[in-house]
Amino acid sequence: MLKSNLLPPRLFEREFRAGRPTGNTGRARLQAAAASATGETVATYLNKRLAEIGCKHVFAIPGDYIAPWVETLDGPDNAGLVRVHPNNEMVAAYAADGYGRAANGSTVGCMAFTYGVGAMNALQAVAGAHVEYVPVVLVNGSPSPAQFNSQRDQGVLWHHMFDGSYTDLRLFREVTAMAVRLDNPAYAPDLIDAALTACITQSRPVYIEIAVGMENYDCQPVASRPRLKPAPLPQSASSLDEALGMVMQVLVGAKRLVVLGGVEIARAGLQDAFATLVQKLGAPYVSDLLGKSLLSEYRDDINFSGVYNGRNSQQNVQDLMRGADIILALGVHETDFNFSGVASTDYAPGSAPGLPLPLVGQIEARLGAVLINSTASPTLEGELYWGDIQLGPFIAALTQAVAALPGGALPNAAGFPRLVGSPWDIPPPSSFAPEAQITWDSFKSALQHDYLDSFDESQAPALLADTGATFYSLNNLKVPRNGYIAQLSWGAIGYSPGAIGGVQLALRARGDNRRVISISGDGAFAESVNALGTLAELGLDCVVFVMANGVFAIEQFLINPQAFAPGSGVQFSALTQVAQTSLWNWRALAAGFGGVGYEVTTNAELQQVLAELRERRPDPVPAHGPCSGSAAGPGCCDFAPAAGVQPRRSTFTLVAVRNVCNDLPSNMRWKLQQS
Known part of the structure; x- marks a missing residue:
């Protein structure tokens, strides 16, 4: 045939x-x-x-x-x-x-x-x-x-x-x-x-x-045909009324209420409705790590009280959460990374799975359902559950119900707890010796105080934190709404260098010219290094920080954290070594892709680079080669101009941070006492 x-x-x-x-x-x-x-x-x-x-x-x-x-x-x-x-x-x-x-x-x-x-x-x-x-x-x-x-x-x-x-x-x-x-x-x-x-x-x-x-x-x-819009989700009015009645019974009796917000609120576009509810409740608001930047942390009209990520949280945030009698969790995804590994941190044998605070009363609304745990249940029947409650209608109904109370507030709202101290408890750069090698803590200190604090909310950069020690370490940086992006559940290393260009293009398409910053380990960066070429081609003035310490720190943290303990004698596992990046010429690597590169080892060097980033954005790297000039040489192809392409305004900056390899962020050192 x-x-x-x-x-x-x-x-x-x-x-x-x-x-x-x-x-x-x-x-x-x-x-x-x-x-x-x-x-x-x-x-x-x-x-x-x-x-x-x-x-x-x-x-x-x-x-x-x-x-x-x-x-x-x-x-x-x-x-x-x-x-x-x-x-x-x-x-x-x-x-x-x-x-x-x-x-x-x-x-x-x-x-x-x-x-x-x-x-x-x-x-x-x-x-x-x-x-x-x-x-x-x-x-x-x-x-x-x-x-x-x-x-x-x-x-x-x-x-x-x-x-x-x-x-x-x-x-x-x-x-x-x-x-x-x-x-x-x-x-x-x-x-x-x-x-x-x-x-x-x-x-x-x-x-x-x-x-x-x-x-x-x-x-x-x-x-x-009609315009496209999100489809209305079915909502049983009787189920919503019943669930709302039970939830209000719990909230009216709450004396130490804390609100925990999660990423589902952001994905559903419910941030404004959620902020209104938090204001009505008068309770401290904490986000989980996956929901960090759900609301702007610059706002002073809500009681933002930090990011809760299990034992990776600031101690004052942990104390607030563990001192609550009721936690109202809205849109929270309970994952191991989101709570820093339930089985290896807050897990207690015999306890039920879920948010790792088994002795605290909890109300959880997410994924079309509402649950009141047995500790908080207002009935003798124990845990209560409704499987047909949509988050948007629930938040709206709850806001109306609180507003309808005498005085428009919960009866014990005046006595609700407050966070002791700051939700961004980051020591100043003066706490670290200028000529000392950079650590996770000194990097975060310089990034917050010497760079991020120089912007107002409208221009505060958006941050992408890669999988591992990066997103755990940086969980208490101060960020605007939608200003912290981390792949907390899937956890693919190399996500942030690849995603940073998409974030900046989306912001520019909306008329937002804020800078976008990616922070990753060197092993993660190696997974998506070729994304740099696209950043330069599009004239995106992103900043890509690479913690070039030569190790997969998060892998060693999971295998045996004692390698990070001084004097323990525990060696790093061979599989955690990132040998190739000790051979890379980081400045030449950046230049080869069309960007500007730095390599820093000491705290003083890092602060100098941050000062340069504050003061100016790098000029575009000029195109070169026989086909790059106005008079193209022989053998050059003619191209029609691509639609919507703008002249390049700048280029990316790559900063290799030679931080201490056997160092853990301070908020992860609790595990040295656990193992």
Whole structure:
């Protein structure tokens, strides 16, 4: 049998890369005629809908299956979308993830890859977005129906195809809120709308697979359909009333109430409603680490009282939490990293799983449910649970119920506890010898007092803290709303250098020119080092700090923390060594990618670099080579200007921090007494 890959080019194009349909009859013909009159195609429809839900930039790595759609991003039908070309699919997915987190409830990340070899390279990053409730869209180019049939009937295994069984679609169904395939223009608009609505409703990634050639087919115009918005979630009025009544009984009797806020509030866009509730309750507000920067820590109209992360918290925050009689936890995800490892920190054998404060009364509202634990339960029946309570309606109803009380407040609100001391208890830089080698604590001190404190709230940088000692150490820096991003549940090292560009692009798209800072270990940085090239290409003046101490400190912390104890005699495990980064020339590395580099070892050197970062932003690195000047040399290609690309204004700064390798942040040293 003649194999289709041996067909003449035009016949191959006709059979396997079909364009606009012909010969429509009946209703299909009328729909096609209406679409043709508006010029709407599957590609233009998708572009308009992506722009509508908060996408501005698409992190695209084109391959032949996705290239026809990606090409539309550089033309007049891009609906304002801007194509960005990262260096690989993993960092592209991290950038899209950061984009989706940058302004919770307002931005949606988007990435586009080709089938198999492209999309599968991003699978774990998409899984991380799913775990952490980040709204991102993956658009994947796919072989056409004719190609899948050819594999089935002729045995032709097309390139990038696994086995012809729609493998990518099946895989991404497992790690997204919805996965759809567009291979018929008649229902492409419905599938696109369903997937994007799921994304913004559930704040989770979705997957849209486009059969190659499908992008050119006519379809129903966007103008004929309603705008996309989050779908209303069903809420039982009777369940809400019953749960609210029980919760109010507990709160009215509370004498030492503490409110704990979590990331679900931010992902659902409920920050303002939550802030109003905290004001009404009159109780101290603490965030968990995953929810840090849920509200601005600069606000003085709420009683912000720090970040709770188990025994990694400041002692005064731990004392506040453990002294509470009732903890009202809203939108909190109970994960091991979020509470610094329940099983290895606050865990007590025989205790029930959950927030590791078993003797404190707790009310928890999250993921469509409300629970009152047996300690707080106002009945003799013990723990109370409702599985159909949405967080938004619950917060609104609770706010109204408190406002309706005599005096508009809980009866014991005046006596609710207050945090003793500061929620940002960070010693000043003068506490550390200028010529001493940098430690985790001296780095945080200089970063807060010598840099972050020089900005007002409107310009305070957004911080990305990578997995491990980084996000634990920095949990008490002072940050604005949405100003602290860390992948606390999925915990993929290398996330923050890859995500930082997406965060800054999302902020700029909203007119916010604040700087964005990534802080990671050297092992994590090595995972996504090639993201630096994209930062320079786009003129993003990010600052990338790398704690270049030559070890995976968090791994040693988990294996045997006694290696960090002076005089213990415990050696670092060989598997924790990051040998390659001791060979890197950090300044040359930054310059090679088009940025500016520093390497610092002492506290005085770090403070000098921070002073330079305060005073100026680096100039763009000039392009060089035979094709970079105004008069291109021979052998140079001509390119049409990409849509929406702005002249470069600056470039990134890379700072290698040679901190002490066998040092732990002070808030993690408790484990030396535990092991």
